[in-house]
Amino acid sequence: MDCVVTGGNVKVLAKAIHSLSRIGDELYLEPQEDGLALRSVNSSRSAYACFLFAPLFFSRYSTPSGHAFRCKMAIKSVQAVFRSLASLEKTVEKCHIELDGQKNRLTFALHCKYGLLKTHNLSFQDSESLQAVFDKDSCANTLRVQPRVLVDTVVHFPLSLEEVTVSLSDERVWFRNHVEDEAGNSQSKAMLTEMCLASDEFDHFAVQAQNSITFCLKELRGLLVFAESTGLPISMYFDEPGSPVVLSVTDSVLEVNFVLATLSDDPSLRKNNTKRNKAYQGKKQNQAASPPPPDDFLNDDMDSYLIAMDTSIAPGTSAAGPPSPPSANHTYSHQPAVACHRTRPHSEDEEEEEEQETDDTERPPNKKFRSLFFGSVFATASQMTNQTVTSQEVLASDSEDDTQTESP
Amino acid sequence: MKFRAKIIDIGCLNHLTRVVTTISKLTKTCVLRLTADNLFFVLSGKVANGGVSMWCELSQVNFFDEYQMEGVSSEANEICLEVTAENLSRALKTVQNSKVVKVKLTKKHCPCLTVAAELPTLSSVSRVVTHDVPVDVIPRRLWHEFKEPSMPDFDVSIYLPPLKTMKNVVDRMKNLSNFLVIEANLNGEMNLKIETDLVSVTTHFRDLGNPPWGGEGSQDGGRSQGRDPDSMAHARVDIRKLQQFLTGQQVNPSKAMCNIVHKRIVHLILLHEDASLQYFIPAVA
Numbered sequence: 177m178d179c180v181v182t183g184g185n186v187k188v189l190a191k192a193i194h195s196l197s198r199i200g201d202e203l204y205l206e207p208q209e210d211g212l213a214l215r216s217v218n219s220s221r222s223a224y225a226c227f228l229f230a231p232l233f234f235s236r237y238s239t240p241s242g243h244a245f246r247c248k249m250a251i252k253s254v255q256a257v258f259r260s261l262a263s264l265e266k267t268v269e270k271c272h273i274e275l276d277g278q279k280n281r282l283t284f285a286l287h288c289k290y291g292l293l294k295t296h297n298l299s300f301q302d303s304e305s306l307q308a309v310f311d312k313d314s315c316a317n318t319l320r321v322q323p324r325v326l327v328d329t330v331v332h333f334p335l336s337l338e339e340v341t342v343s344l345s346d347e348r349v350w351f352r353n354h355v356e357d358e359a360g361n362s363q364s365k366a367m368l369t370e371m372c373l374a375s376d377e378f379d380h381f382a383v384q385a386q387n388s389i390t391f392c393l394k395e396l397r398g399l400l401v402f403a404e405s406t407g408l409p410i411s412m413y414f415d416e417p418g419s420p421v422v423l424s425v426t427d428s429v430l431e432v433n434f435v436l437a438t439l440s441d442d443p444s445l446r447k448n449n450t451k452r453n454k455a456y457q458g459k460k461q462n463q464a465a466s467p468p469p470p471d472d473f474l475n476d477d478m479d480s481y482l483i484a485m486d487t488s489i490a491p492g493t494s495a496a497g498p499p500s501p502p503s504a505n506h507t508y509s510h511q512p513a514v515a516c517h518r519t520r521p522h523s524e525d526e527e528e529e530e531e532q533e534t535d536d537t538e539r540p541p542n543k544k545f546r547s548l549f550f551g552s553v554f555a556t557a558s559q560m561t562n563q564t565v566t567s568q569e570v571l572a573s574d575s576e577d578d579t580q581t582e583s584p
Numbered sequence: 585m586k587f588r589a590k591i592i593d594i595g596c597l598n599h600l601t602r603v604v605t606t607i608s609k610l611t612k613t614c615v616l617r618l619t620a621d622n623l624f625f626v627l628s629g630k631v632a633n634g635g636v637s638m639w640c641e642l643s644q645v646n647f648f649d650e651y652q653m654e655g656v657s658s659e660a661n662e663i664c665l666e667v668t669a670e671n672l673s674r675a676l677k678t679v680q681n682s683k684v685v686k687v688k689l690t691k692k693h694c695p696c697l698t699v700a701a702e703l704p705t706l707s708s709v710s711r712v713v714t715h716d717v718p719v720d721v722i723p724r725r726l727w728h729e730f731k732e733p734s735m736p737d738f739d740v741s742i743y744l745p746p747l748k749t750m751k752n753v754v755d756r757m758k759n760l761s762n763f764l765v766i767e768a769n770l771n772g773e774m775n776l777k778i779e780t781d782l783v784s785v786t787t788h789f790r791d792l793g794n795p796p797w798g799g800e801g802s803q804d805g806g807r808s809q810g811r812d813p814d815s816m817a818h819a820r821v822d823i824r825k826l827q828q829f830l831t832g833q834q835v836n837p838s839k840a841m842c843n844i845v846h847k848r849i850v851h852l853i854l855l856h857e858d859a860s861l862q863y864f865i866p867a868v869a
Contacts, residue, residue: 328703332678332713365694367671368716374709 177207177245180236182270186286188430189271190258191402192227196251198398199225199434203251204306205282207239215306216251222437223395224308233429235270245275247282247300257284257296267292308435310422315413317344317387320380323403323410329371330400333393339439340396342414342421343388349373354390354439379409389417390439399423399434414438585663585721587618587689587697590650597685600647601676602834603640603859608669609832610638610863615722615730616697618653618663621645625669626730635866636825639733646858656724663689664722664730667697675699675715683710694718733864736851738843739817741797742768744852745789747840750776751830753787758823760785763868766826766850767818768842770794770811778823795841817846819867826850829863837861 181189192214196203200216200223207213211230217223231237239245258264264286272285276297286294312318329351333340339354352370375381403410403425414421418440425432591597607614607625611633617624622643629637644651655661679685679701690698696716703711722730744750753776757764761778768774772792778785829852843851845867852863 329711332715334674365718367668367675367718368692368696369675370714370716372712374705374707374711376707376709377705377711 177240177273177275178236178238179207179212179234179274180270180272181233182235184265185233186258186268186271187261187265188233188406189229190261190264191405192229192432193251193254193258194261195398195402196225196227197255199223199395201251202248203254204246204248204303205300206244206246206305207237208244209239212237217306217308218395223392224306224435225395225398226308226431226433226435228431228433230429230431240275246303246305248303248306249282249298249300253296253298254284257286257298308420308433310420310433310435312411312413312422312424314415315422316383316385316415318380318382318411318413319349319378320409320411321378323400323407325373325377326396326410327400327404329373330393330397332369332371337393339390340393341388341390342412343386344383345386346383347375349375349378380411385416387414387416389414389421391421391436395434395436396423399425399432402432585656585689586652586654587663587687588650588652589644589648589687591647591685591687592649592683594680596647596649597676597680597682599858600642601673601680603642603856604669604676605673606832606834606861607638607640608673610828611669613666613668614638616665616667616719617730618665619655620653620661623647624730624732628729629864629866634822634825637733637864639862640859641732641861642859660724660727664724664727665689665695665697666720666722667717671715671717672697672699675717678715679703679713682713689719690716692716695721733862736843736845736849736864738851739811739846740768740770741795741841741843742770742772742774743793743795744840744842745774745792747830747833747836751827751833754823754827754830757785757787758827762823763820764823764826765818765820766842766844767816768792768844769816770813773816774842775816817844819844819847819850819865820869821850821865821867825865829865 193203196214196216200218202216204215204217205212206215208228211228211233213226213228215224215226217225267288268286269289270287272283272287274283274285275281276283279297280299281297282300284296284298286296288294330340333351333353337353341350341352341354343350343352350370350372353366353368355366355368399410406425406427408425408427411424411426412421413424417438420435420437423434423436591600604625611627615624615626615628617626622641624642625638625640627633627636627638629635653661653663655663676685676699679699682701682703685699685701688698688700690696692698696718698714698716700712700714703713705711754764757776757778760783761780763778765777765779766774767777772790772794774789774792776787776789833854835856837854837856839853839855841853841855843853845851848867850865850867852865854861854863
């Protein structure tokens with residue numbers, strides 16, 4: 177692989193890397209036909225970001241012929257190459273990224289003014305491809321807004337705030353800080369902040385489902401910093417709570433997608449549990465609406481259950497964009513449950529994993545973040561002990577009545 | 585109990601924000617007393633905060649365009665709340681460029697001071713931001729703890745040097761010692777001293793001037809009367825408390841004074857145009 181970035185694009189590349197560093201510790205780099213993809217994911221797999229730089233972004237772009245090249249490296253090392261944005265802008269004329277096949281190194285050479293050449297040799301690890309599966313077009317709600325508006329909104333929230341809740345109505349959007357309600361404890365003494373924006377502040381405001389979603393604000397800030405510097409509008413695509421929110425920034429040579437997991441509230445958790453049960457009882461889920469996959473309660477080895485995450489080391493199926501059914505040369509040794517997922521052609525990414533947030537085993541835990549990529553579900557402890565794959569305890573009855581949603 | 589107030593002047597909003605921010609740097613939680621004419625931020629001296637106490641008084645007419653307060657009862661027409669100053673400061677800071685800011689006492693999931701503002705936007709509908717700052721209502725039986733402190737019977741009263749200069753000095757002294765001695769006399773001289781095994785450092789300030797009440801003033805028969813103008817009264821205080829006080833000050837006050845009760849207490853008074861702040865630091869042995 178061999179590519180050259182010149183002029184102002186070096187700074188854009190640097191900002192992309194800094195933005196990715198706020199998501200995870202490792203940078204996944206993959207030169208593809210349609211461009212260079214830089215990706216990162218956080219440790220709990222609840223946030224994923226991908227920056228796809230089209231070949232036109234580069235003054236020279238050539239991908240390795242033959243086998244696909246994918247690697248990952250510590251993001252801090254790459255950040256060190258592009259450390260000071262201000263000096264990058266002033267001194268770097270071009271950046272040459274080259275794969276040194278013999279020595280297994282990726283070389284970043286910064287050609288600076290006055291004939292200065294800074295070369296960084298970074299070692300990498302071969303890696304599986306990292307790709308979230310998501311489909312923006314099938315999302316019920318689509319918003320597009322200038323980054324300045326979002327920046328002005330998040331400034332009202334403290335930097336330490338983890339999660340923000342975004343609620344939509346036909347005409348307005350509310351941003352609220354999300355406060356964890358300890359079970360039964362409504363005396364939470366946290367300060368609540370709410371900001372209401374009218375729909376006409378958005379360039380595009382298409383609401384089909386008046387939902388509220390909660391996701392991590394810190395990860396959003398990473399995207400905002402990038403978007404604000406480029407001045408490109410941010411598009412938000414989301415559905416009901418529990419399904420991930422996709423934020424993207426696009427222009428002719430660059431496509432950025434941040435996919436963040438959203439909190440699913442208690443009532444929908446119960447609903448999803450029953451869907452899972454039903455699905456497991458034999459129905460194949462070839463439905464347009466995406467029910468979560470059957471649970472596997474025994475094995476909580478995360479890595480075994482990367483399903484929607486295409487983690488094949490074999491070449492071929494790691495295409496960007498909407499997923500295609502997995503190819504036959506995926507080699508996993510999982511239970512049949514897993515295999516049947518992957519034949520599901522449905523496009524929306526709903527593989528979910530729930531992390532237990534409370535130790536309360538008497539009832540389904542209140543809230544769970546859904547990871548985007550895993551098919552396994554972390555059950556409550558009681559389920560773990562006496563559950564076999566073939567029989568599942570129904571967590572809640574399939575009734576339509578119900579529990580009060582929590583008030584924000 | 586009811587409280588609603590509105591600020592429309594950006595200068596007033598700014599000033600209130602600065603006062604609240606100063607308070608937030610001095611203490612984490614404090615008591616806010618609302619009366620018909622004033623707002624008081626009170627910190628009562630307890631062992632937990634190292635014995636320091638604070639009294640900050642604001643006259644409501646200088647800040648609010650509208651102010652309605654109905655206290656607990658007609659004889660006790662005031663409201664006493666415990667609030668985390670930093671939350672209030674943060675809420676006010678974010679609404680600095682709004683057209684109207686309203687502060688209300690509300691009951692959401694718990695009693696709150698709600699700061700609501702409309703921010704200007706390019707669109708037809710302005711953005712509304714609300715911050716709910718949780719507060720604790722202080723019951724009447726505890727109100728006696730938060731009364732205005734009386735002026736101590738001081739030995740020396742002196743005007744402070746420029747706060748910034750004092751802060752620079754104290755910041756550097758903090759690296760050398762945990763305790764600092766403030767001494768002053770009625771001749772306008774003040775010294776800040778630290779002393780350790782290895783080193784002693786003294787910074788001398790001259791010609792500071794003494795407020796008129798030191799000496800003949802209002803303290804008839806007080807300790808400062810008939811005092812030798814050159815003799816120094818001093819008090820040894822925890823340097824961090826003094827530093828905290830100096831760091832928090834964002835605006836230069838119109839008057840800044842210090843009263844020293846020999847070996848007992850240092851009483852700092854800052855007077856701004858429409859707010860006053862008193863800070864008491866007890867002496868340590």
